[in-house]
Amino acid sequence: MTDHAHDLERVREATDRLLSAASALDNAALAEPSRLPGWTRGHVLAHVARNADALVNVLGGRPMYVSAEARDSDIERGAPRPLDVQLTDVRDSAARFDAAGSAPGDWNRVVELRNGVTDVAARLPFRRWAEVELHHVDLGIGYELEDLPAEFTERESEVLALRFLGHPGVPPTLLGDGTRAWSTGQEAADPEVTVTGTPADLLGWLAGRRAGTALEVKGGELPALPPL
Structure with missing residues (x-):
């Protein structure tokens, strides 16, 4: 709660x-x-x-x-x-x-x-x-994003992942920062794309503050996210 x-x-x-x-x-x-x-x-x-x-x-x-x-x-x-x-x-x-x-x-x-x-x-x-x-x-x-409180970075990443969940323009995607994982994009049993990176880089991409070039992407290209 x-x-x-x-x-x-x-x-x-x-x-x-x-x-x-x-x-x-x-x-x-x-x-x-x-x-x-x-x-x-x-x-x-x-x-x-x-x-x-x-x-x-x-x-x-x-x-x-x-x-x-x-x-x-x-x-x-x-x-x-x-x-x-x-x-x-x-x-x-x-x-x-x-x-x-x-x-x-x-x-x-x-x-x-x-x-x-x-x-x-x-x-x-x-x-x-x-x-x-x-x-x-x-x-x-x-x-910088690396200076943000860890609690904030984790919670905001989850909020943004949920915001894009079910979005028709984003393929089924699994996100991970090394300790936590979230699903976003179109819902599917097996996500097409996996995106992993540091908490700061992942949040930066989700929040439109970084291009995502430092993220590791498997199963396809880095999804284009809609503007916030």
């Missing part, structure tokens, strides 16, 4: 790591490209802040975003802000999410996210943890 209180604590720790690392930047570094195509580091920090507020909306029974256009414009508007404003926004929005996530409530209730996606409220802290950890990596300031 998902322990939302445990995950909230992990979110706090991840947020502290991100803020500490980002505080060493300057305004010029913030305007440089991140690892996400078309986004500067300022875009990444603005998105991290707005995602916290969006999840507060979800916990409050409101739409995650007013619209896709409003989401994008908020990020664009926030991207060029100076570093001190960005850090304050990330910190304050994180505090709002923490308060909403710590309030008493029915954590088994179903909530709606973007594009009709639904989930159980108790899993929202983990979703937030994933946002903070992966976007910290996306900043390209020395925090």
Whole structure:
């Protein structure tokens, strides 16, 4: 069973790591490209802040975003802000999410996210943890997939494997990181393709952060995964 209180604590720790690392930047570094195509580091920090507020909306029974256009414009508007404003926004929005996530409530209730996606409220802290950890990596300031907590890497790999499970565009695939294994893609008794690698490389491929060239593939080519 998902322990939302445990995950909230992990979110706090991840947020502290991100803020500490980002505080060493300057305004010029913030305007440089991140690892996400078309986004500067300022875009990444603005998105991290707005995602916290969006999840507060979800916990409050409101739409995650007013619209896709409003989401994008908020990020664009926030991207060029100076570093001190960005850090304050990330910190304050994180505090709002923490308060909403710590309030008493029915954590088994179903909530709606973007594009009709639904989930159980108790899993929202983990979703937030994933946002903070992966976007910290996306900043390209020395925090790598290998630096992610082992618990997060294992759980997020499982989440992403399940996300692609049954997808018609992904062949039946068995994934392994040396100690754990998951199935993904079209369901079949005997997976066509086996993909193995280090936990960081496997997560990087599943999360669209690495091309998968370091992975060992047997039984066919490395499957092309749909965008997240």
